[in-house]
Amino acid sequence: MIQFERVSFAYQGNEDRENIKAVSDVSFAIPNGSHVVFLGRNGSGKSTVARLMNGLLLPDEGRVIVDGMDTSENAFIDEIRRRAGMVFQNPDNQIIGTTVADDIAFGPCNLGLPAEEVRARVTRALEETGMTDYRDREPYALSGGQKQKLAVASVLAMQPEILILDESTAMLDPSSRRALMELILDLKEKKQLTIVHITHHMEEALLADYVYVLDEGRIALEGTPADVFDQKDCVLSLGLSLPTHIEISHRISDAIGVPYQPEKVTSFDGAVQFVRESLAKVSDRAFFDNSLEKEMSQMTLDQTQGDHSLGHDELSRTTARIKDDFPLTKGRSPKPLQQGLPVVIDVQHLSYAYEGLAGTHVQALQDISLEVRQGEVLGIVGHTGSGKSTLIQHFNGIIPSSRGTVTVLGEDLSERKIIRSIRRKVGLLFQYPEDQLFEETVALDIAFAPKQMGKSPEEVAYSVEKAAKRLGVDHLLVRSPFDLSGGQRRRVAIAGVLAAEPLILVLDEPAAGLDPAGREDLFDDLATLTNEGATLIIVSHDMEAMAKRCDRILVMKEGRVAKIGTPEDIISSAVFLEDASLDVPPAKRFLDALADDFSELGTFAFDAEDATQKILEAAQFMRKKNPAATIDAPAIRHDILSASKNNELFSETAACSIKHDYLPRVSASDTEHEDIESCEKKASSHG
C-alpha cells in the first residue's frame, strides 16, 4: 500500500529563480495488488510523484507511507526501495552493469546477500523476463526493448512487491512497447505485484484498475478508466486524448443520441459492440423520431415528409452536430501526386551495407528506388532496423551513396563538392534533437545553421525570428536552451533546422515522447511548411499520425521498399501491415471489426472522426436499402430514458475537479484530435 498524505514538493530553483512547485497537496492510497496509471501532460508532476514513492525525493509537506513505512525515515529507505522497484524512461541511463547478468546482480549485491543467492536470483530474473539468452551480452548490444526488459529483470531480482514504471515505454517502438506491457501484466499476475505506471499512452491507461490524471501538480481527475474517459472534455482539456475506440463510441453516441456506456466501451470489443447495437437502435429510432416528428407536423401543416428523407435528414443533422462537439482537425487530405511538379529527391537502385558488431555484414538498404516531388508530405514507416534512418541519412549526404544514385534538387550527391550547398537546402532532424542544443541562448542556437551557411547577419536575424515564430518559441529567444522544458527544447531544435530555410525537411520521429496535445500541435505547425512549397519527409512509427498527415507513405521492410502509395493504399490491407511488422491503426481496426455489419463500410479511415463518419454513412446506406422494421416505440423510449439515467450516474462518479479558470487555456481545437499510439491490440485483448 502506498499512501500519500497531503504531499507537496518543490524543486529548488537556481539562485535567481523561484522554487518550482511540482506537486501540491496530493493525497491518495494505492492498495496492494492494484494496477494504477498516472496520466498528465509533460511537466504535470507525474515523474515527481513516482520519485516520491520510493524516497528518491522526500516531500516538503505531508507524508509518503509505503507498507506502513514513512519514506522520510532513514532506517526504512533500503527496505522501501527494495519493495518498490522502479524502471525509468531512458533505457541507456539505468543500466549499471557491464553485462546483462552483472546489471541484474547489482541490486541484490547492494543488499549484501550471499553470492549464491545473488546468482540464483539473477538466473530466475533472466528466466522470468525471457532474457536468458542475453545473459553475457553487453548492454550496448541490446535493442531498446531488450534494455527495458533488462531493467525490469534487475528490479525483479530485488523481489519487489511494487513495480513503478516511470514512462518506461516512452522511448520504445510500438511492438517493443507491447512486448514490455505484456511482460509486466504477466508478472503482475504471477507475482501479485502492485503496478504504478506513468505514461503518455492512453491505451496503456485502459489496462489499469484506476487512473489518476495530474495537472500542475494536482490530481485533476481520477477514477476507473471507464469513468475517466467518460469525461471527454475534461480529458481533452488536460492535454490528453481518448483512445480511438472510445472516441468513436463518444462520437457515435453524440451523433445518434444513444446514451454512452462508459463501462462497455472501455474495451475495444465492447466499443465495437456498442456501436453495432446503437446503430441497430437508430434504424429503429428513425421510426420513433419519425412518429414524434409527425406529431409536430400535424401542428405545422406544411411539414410533411416521407420516412425516407426524414431518416436521411436525421443523419445529416447529426453529422453536423458531431462537428460542433469535435471540431474538424486542421489535418489535410492527401493530395494526388501531381506529375507536373518537379522531382526533388530521386533515388535509383540505392544499396548500402556496413560492418556491424564483431565483423558481421549488415545489409541496411537493398536496391531502393524512389521519387519525391516538390510540396508533398512523404511518410516513411517500417519496423525497427528496416533501414529508415539509413535511408534518410542519404538525403543530405551524411552517408555517401556507395551503390546506386541519389539525386537531390537536380544534384548528384556522389559529387562531394556540392554536399555543403545541399545541406543548406535539405534540413535533417534526428530523433530527440533537443540533445544537440549547445549555445548560450535559444537565439544563438537557432542562428547556428544559417550562420554556418554563410548568411549575412540581417538574413540570419530574419530567419531566426521566422523559424522561432513558426514553432512558437519566439518568446524564449533570450533564455538558455538548458533551462527549458523537454517539449520547448524539442521545438527550439526544430527551429534550429528550419532557420536554414530548407526546401526539403526530413524529420525522424519528431513527436516522440511528447504528450498527445503537444504531438498534435507540433504536426500542425510542421504542416504549414508545405503551404510554402517545402517538401516534408517524416519517419515515424505512429501509423495514425502518418495516415492523417502524409500524401504518400513508403513502407520499408528489411532494407527494401515493401510498398509506396497513398495512406489509403497502404493502410487498407491489415494483412500487408502485419506482414511488414507495422501496427494496424485503431480507426482502421474498428472499421474492420464492423465490416460484416455494413457492406459499404470500406476498409480505411484516417482517425476516429473519419471512422465515425464512414460508419454513419454506411449505416445510412444500409437503411436506405432495407427499410427498418416497425417496432414498439414506447419500449424504446423507456430503454433510452433509463440508459441515459445510468449515464448521468456514471458521470457523477468521476467528478472533474479542474478549476474553471484554466479550462479555456487549451482551446478545444488544439486538443481535439489526438494521434493515438497504436498500442491498441493489447488494450483490447486485456480490456
Added chain:
Amino acid sequence: MGKRSLLGRSIPGTSFIHRLDARVKFIAAILLMIATLSSKSPIVLAVISLWAMVLVALSHIRVRIVLRSVRPIIFLIIFAMVIHFFTVRGTPLFRVGSIVISLEGLTSGLLTALRISLMVIQTSLLLTLTTTPIAIADAMERLLLPLKHLHFPVQEFSMMMSIAMRFVPTLLDEATRLMKAQSSRGADFDTGGLMRRARGLVSILVPLFVSSFRRADDLAVAMEARCYGGTSSRTTLYAMKLQRRDYLFLTAAVLISAFVFLWQG
C-alpha cells in the same frame, strides 16, 4: 552506424584465454608489455611473435579482428618507424634528398614497428578482446585491495571504472550521432578555417558534456533506487580462485619475460 570501434568491446567466448582469471591476465599483460618493449634483438622478437601467435590460437579470435586492434595507433607506428629510418646512422643504403637511409635505420624502424604492434596485440588479446570490462574492474579492485589500508576507496574506485567502461560505447555512439546532426546544420569538422572547425567541435562537445551530466544524474538516481550506498556492505559476486590454467599461463608469461631479460643481459 558505420564501422564500430573496438575500444571497450570484448568478444564473448569460452577459449583458454577467455577463461583465465582476469588478475592473471592483467599481470601477464603488464609483464609482457614491458618485456616486448624492451626487446631489441630480432631473435627475441621472433620468440615473442611466436608466443603472440600461440595466444591468438588459444583465444579462438579471428586474426583479422586481432589485427584490427592495431588500427587506432597505425599512425603512431608508422611515425615511429619513419623516425628510425631517418635518424639511425650506419651503413648508407640509399639517400632521399639530403637524408641518408642506412641499413641499421631500416631494420631498427621495422623492428620498432613490430615491437609496438606485438605489444598492442598481446594486451588487447589478453584484456580488451577476451575480458569484459567488469572483470577488468574487478581484477583491479582485487589487486588494489591492499591500498584499502591506506584509506584508498578501492571499491568505489572500481565501481567508477566499470561504469566508465560501460559508457564508452554509449558515448561513442552519441558523439557519432551528434556529429551527424551538427553536420546537417552546416557544422564543419575537417574542412574550412580553424575558427569554423573549432565551432564545429564546440557544437559536439557541449551537448556531449551536458548529456553526460544528465546521464550521470539519471544513473545516480537509478543506482539509488536499487539501494546502492545503503547500509549493508556489498556482496562480492565473483569469488576469484586461481585454477591450474592460471598458474600455467602465469608461469609461461614469467618465463617469456625472464627469457627476454636474460637473453639480452
